[in-house]
Amino acid sequence: MGTDAFEITVNFVKMVLIFLMMVQIVPLLVWVERRGSAYIQNRFGPNRVGPLGLMQLLADAVKFLTKEEFVPGRGYPFIYYAAPVVAMIPATLALNALPLSIPIHVEAFQMMGSSWGPYIFKFQGYDFGIGIVFVLGVSSLAAYALLLAGYGSNNKYSMYGALRASAQTISYELAMGLSIVGVILLFNTFSFSEIITQQAGPLSFGFMGRNVEIGWLPNWGIFYQPLGALILFAALFAEANRLPFDLPEAEGELVAGYHTEYSGFKFNMFFIGEYGHMLVASILMVIFFFGGYTLYPWLTPETVAAWFTGFSPTQASLLTALVLHVVMMTKVVFFLWIFIWVRWTLPRLRYDQLMDLGWRTMLPWALFNTVATAIIVLIARTGGVN
Amino acid sequence: MLWEAIGFYSLALFLLFFAFKTITVPNPIHAALYLVLTMIGVAAVFFHLGAEFIAGVQMIVYAGAVMVLFVMVLMLFDLRAEIRSFSRGLFSGALKVMSAAMLAGLALGAANSSVAILEAPAAPLGGGDITRQLGIMLYTKYLYAFEILGILLLVVAVGVVSVSRIKGGTHARH
Amino acid sequence: MSQLLPVFALALFVIVFGCVLLAFANLISAKAKPNTVKDESYECGLPSETSGPTKVPIKFYLTAILFILFDIEIIFMYPWALTYGDFISHGHGLYVFLAMAFFLLVFIFGLFWEVKAKALDWE
Numbered sequence: 166m167g168t169d170a171f172e173i174t175v176n177f178v179k180m181v182l183i184f185l186m187m188v189q190i191v192p193l194l195v196w197v198e199r200r201g202s203a204y205i206q207n208r209f210g211p212n213r214v215g216p217l218g219l220m221q222l223l224a225d226a227v228k229f230l231t232k233e234e235f236v237p238g239r240g241y242p243f244i245y246y247a248a249p250v251v252a253m254i255p256a257t258l259a260l261n262a263l264p265l266s267i268p269i270h271v272e273a274f275q276m277m278g279s280s281w282g283p284y285i286f287k288f289q290g291y292d293f294g295i296g297i298v299f300v301l302g303v304s305s306l307a308a309y310a311l312l313l314a315g316y317g318s319n320n321k322y323s324m325y326g327a328l329r330a331s332a333q334t335i336s337y338e339l340a341m342g343l344s345i346v347g348v349i350l351l352f353n354t355f356s357f358s359e360i361i362t363q364q365a366g367p368l369s370f371g372f373m374g375r376n377v378e379i380g381w382l383p384n385w386g387i388f389y390q391p392l393g394a395l396i397l398f399a400a401l402f403a404e405a406n407r408l409p410f411d412l413p414e415a416e417g418e419l420v421a422g423y424h425t426e427y428s429g430f431k432f433n434m435f436f437i438g439e440y441g442h443m444l445v446a447s448i449l450m451v452i453f454f455f456g457g458y459t460l461y462p463w464l465t466p467e468t469v470a471a472w473f474t475g476f477s478p479t480q481a482s483l484l485t486a487l488v489l490h491v492v493m494m495t496k497v498v499f500f501l502w503i504f505i506w507v508r509w510t511l512p513r514l515r516y517d518q519l520m521d522l523g524w525r526t527m528l529p530w531a532l533f534n535t536v537a538t539a540i541i542v543l544i545a546r547t548g549g550v551n
Numbered sequence: 552m553l554w555e556a557i558g559f560y561s562l563a564l565f566l567l568f569f570a571f572k573t574i575t576v577p578n579p580i581h582a583a584l585y586l587v588l589t590m591i592g593v594a595a596v597f598f599h600l601g602a603e604f605i606a607g608v609q610m611i612v613y614a615g616a617v618m619v620l621f622v623m624v625l626m627l628f629d630l631r632a633e634i635r636s637f638s639r640g641l642f643s644g645a646l647k648v649m650s651a652a653m654l655a656g657l658a659l660g661a662a663n664s665s666v667a668i669l670e671a672p673a674a675p676l677g678g679g680d681i682t683r684q685l686g687i688m689l690y691t692k693y694l695y696a697f698e699i700l701g702i703l704l705l706v707v708a709v710g711v712v713s714v715s716r717i718k719g720g721t722h723a724r725h
Numbered sequence: 726m727s728q729l730l731p732v733f734a735l736a737l738f739v740i741v742f743g744c745v746l747l748a749f750a751n752l753i754s755a756k757a758k759p760n761t762v763k764d765e766s767y768e769c770g771l772p773s774e775t776s777g778p779t780k781v782p783i784k785f786y787l788t789a790i791l792f793i794l795f796d797i798e799i800i801f802m803y804p805w806a807l808t809y810g811d812f813i814s815h816g817h818g819l820y821v822f823l824a825m826a827f828f829l830l831v832f833i834f835g836l837f838w839e840v841k842a843k844a845l846d847w848e
Contacts, residue, residue: 180735184742234754250743257739258732291731295682298607298803302594305615309587309622316580316626324626325781331619332785335792338615342799349806355682430750434743517846520788524836524845528795532833535802539825542809543818555726558733595733599726608800616796620789627781683811686804690812690821697801698824701831704794708835711790712844715783 171281180290183265184257187441191433192222194440194501201502202509232429237318240426245317249427249434252310256441258303261290263448264358266458266490267466270482287358288486296357297345300449301338304404308334310438318426329516333410336523337403340396343531347393347538348386348453360386361457365465372545383461386454392534394454396527401446403523405439408508410519447500451493458493559599566592580625583618590614604682787844798832 196211196219203210211218236242266288273283293299308331315327352360364385369378387394403410427435451457459465469488473481514522569592573585590613597606689697805825812821839845 176731177734180731181738184735184739230750231754232750234751246747250740250747253743254736254739257735261731261735290735291728293603293728294680295603295607298604298611302607302610302615305611305619306591308615308619312619312622312626313584328623328627328781328785331623332788335616335619336788339792339795339799342611342796343802346799346802346806349803350809353807353810355803355807429754430746434746520845525840528836529833532829532836536826536829539809539822543813543822546810546813547818554730558726558730562729562733595729598729604804612793612796612800616789616793620786620793623789624786627785682804683808686808687811689801689804690808690824694824698827698831700801701798701828704798705831705835705838708791708794708839711787711794712839712842715787715844 169281171276172284172286175284175286176290179286180261183261183290187257187260187444188437190444191437191440192226194443194505195225195436196222197502198505198508201505205506205509226433229430229433234429237320237426239319241317241319243317244313245426246431248310248313248317249431249438251313252307252435252438253441255303255307255310256438256445259300259445260441260448262293262296262299262303262357263445263452264289264292264361264457265448265493266486269486270478272477272479274479288490292356292358295355297349297355300445301342301345304442304445305335305338307404307438307442310435314427314435320426323426330406333403333516333519333523334406336520337400337410337527340523340527340531341400341404343528343535344393344397344400345453346535347390347531348397350535350538350542351386351389357452357457361452361459364456365459366461370545373547383456383459385456390454390534390538392530393538394450396531396534397453398446398450400527401449402504402507403519405442405446405504407439407443407504408511408513410514411508443501443504444497447497447504448493450500451496455496458489460492464489464492562592562595562599566596580622583621583625587614587618587622590618601681604685791839791844795832795836798828801828 199221200210200212200218211221214221214224236245264287268288269286271284271286274281311327311330311334315323315325315330318324348360349355352363354360354363364383366384367378367380368382368384368388369376370389371377382388402408462468466485466489470481470485472488473484476484566589569585569588573582573589576582576585590609594606594609594614597603597609802825805821809818809821812818
């Protein structure tokens with residue numbers, strides 16, 4: 166985490182800030198969801214509490230905090246209370262592994278009488294060489310929160326909901342893992358920062374020894390892997406239990422599925438986990454297929470750094486990172502809006518349709534995508550190096 | 552270095568504690584949950600040894616798939632917690648002494664032949680990223696094992712489906 | 726190990742955060758007044774009809790086991806995808822593609838057989 170106190174403190178505060186960002190995004194996203202769904206359904210959403218209804222979520226949070234706390238009579242208290250806390254952990258760990266901007270270079274400076282050396286702070290909690298594999302591993306732990314919730318309530322509807330939810334989650338993890346294989350075939354690396362770096366510049370690739378370059382398109386993954394992007398996006402909907410795959414939470418089917426017996430803030434913590442997964446899913450889409458924090462040709466690390474030549478190197482680096490972070494978050498917010506938009510547009514899939522889709526449609530198409538990508542990469546790169 | 556030592560030894564202590572609780576706690580579901588924590592700890596140990604990809608695979612396959620299956624199965628049987636978590640009797644006492652002795656022998660042998668834990672792992676053959684080395688070796692030197700593994704997984708898949716259709720079971724073919 | 730410390734520190738922080746929130750909610754919420762109706766499991770307000778262990782269809786277990794198998798196969802594709810470019814640049818691209826193609830053939834045959842044997846059918 167760092168070699169001296171300053172670095173350790175800054176790194177720890179950074180991780181906590183990223184976690185708190187995830188927690189704070191929940192009220193904002195719920196507001197966007199309620200207003201957005203209202204406009205889609207031709208009605209007003211919450212617009213009384215505070216300007217534009219923004220304080221509605223604060224009021225809701227206070228309401229949640231003061232609800233009566235009890236454990237269902239036949240429930241198991243420790244597991245019942247542990248499930249919502251466990252629900253927040255996978256999304257947080259995955260979120261901290263994703264780069265949100267370029268690293269910040271801090272020059273040596275003097276403070277409190279001693280000199281603190283030059284640092285490089287990455288714009289993420291921790292950076293592993295096996296980035297993608299870590300995110301996949303931690304996301305697969307999300308099934309446990311569902312199972313613990315269903316079991317801890319000791320209610321047969323909760324148990325059914327938990328079983329169906331975890332069966333759905335693991336079925337779509339296959340399609341997700343396979344579509345990521347296509348991305349790795351393309352970029353030849355597991356590390357997220359390298360994937361973003363490889364998407365800089367204009368669209369250019371080598372094809373059988375000749376270099377093809379299309380100057381007006383950026384070198385984004387979506388142009389190389391459209392099918393893979395579509396499959397990954399659909400599978401990520403299922404991972405986050407969002408419509409059209411949200412049967413585990415379906416009202417009217419299983420009451421509220423695995424969180425039937427939860428009220429108050431415990432219920433909210435499940436939603437922090439769900440929206441956290443949505444956030445991780447959007448960031449993954451942006452990193453793999455939409456260039457991450459660069460936007461060729463106007464906003465690349467070099468062009469943005471050129472705006473801040475008058476400042477000291479530390480400040481210039483910080484400002485560049487912030488601008489690129491805003492670029493990335495704009496793209497992420499676009500995907501979050503698509504998540505919300507799809508929820509209120511598409512009908513919910515029945516459970517057997519859902520499992521059929523996962524195993525009999527998405528898995529074969531993901532396999533086809535992998536094989537096709539491998540063949541094309543073989544043909545394109547033999548005889549030349551890209 | 553101090554933090555590394557503290558980190559490793561606390562990880563090892565937690566791992567041993569979770570593994571011990573797995574076998575001694577009377578409720579089977581709690582045992583499965585402790586086993587999940589043990590798997591996550593083992594993944595951390597792999598990571599510490601430099602096998603980052605294997606750590607990720609351990610999380611994805613073991614803690615994320617196999618243990619989910621175990622927990623799903625256990626949660627759906629209405630298992631009562633065992634009334635006595637330790638059995639009595641002469642025969643089982645003898646078994647316990649024997650297994651404790653085997654465990655002690657294993658631990659001593661491992662301690663004798665292991666290298667210093669806190670040193671950095673040896674550089675991978677030929678240098679370079681260890682995951683890439685793993686990939687290259689898997690598809691050149693161990694290709695035969697890899698293909699046989701694919702066929703083995705197919706056999707397991709067919710076997711699982713057939714066993715679930717055993718005559719007299721709920722899913723028998725009419 | 727030094728890379729893992731932030732992960733554990735963060736997990737610990739999330740757990741502490743969750744527990745603090747739960748304790749806080751417990752403090753300022755209305756006190757629990759248990760009565761028999763509230764304590765029963767919620768089943769749309771109707772009293773519980775069946776009791777005892779729930780019988781769960783075997784499909785769930787079959788799905789989980791098949792998931793494990795296919796997950797292992799997908800895991801093997803990760804180092805392949807990582808080193809595919811290296812193999813190509815050394816001229817052995819076709820070889821490693823064929824090696825994985827045989828494995829994929831077995832995988833696809835397995836999936837095809839499962840679908841034909843109606844092991845993945847859900848009602």
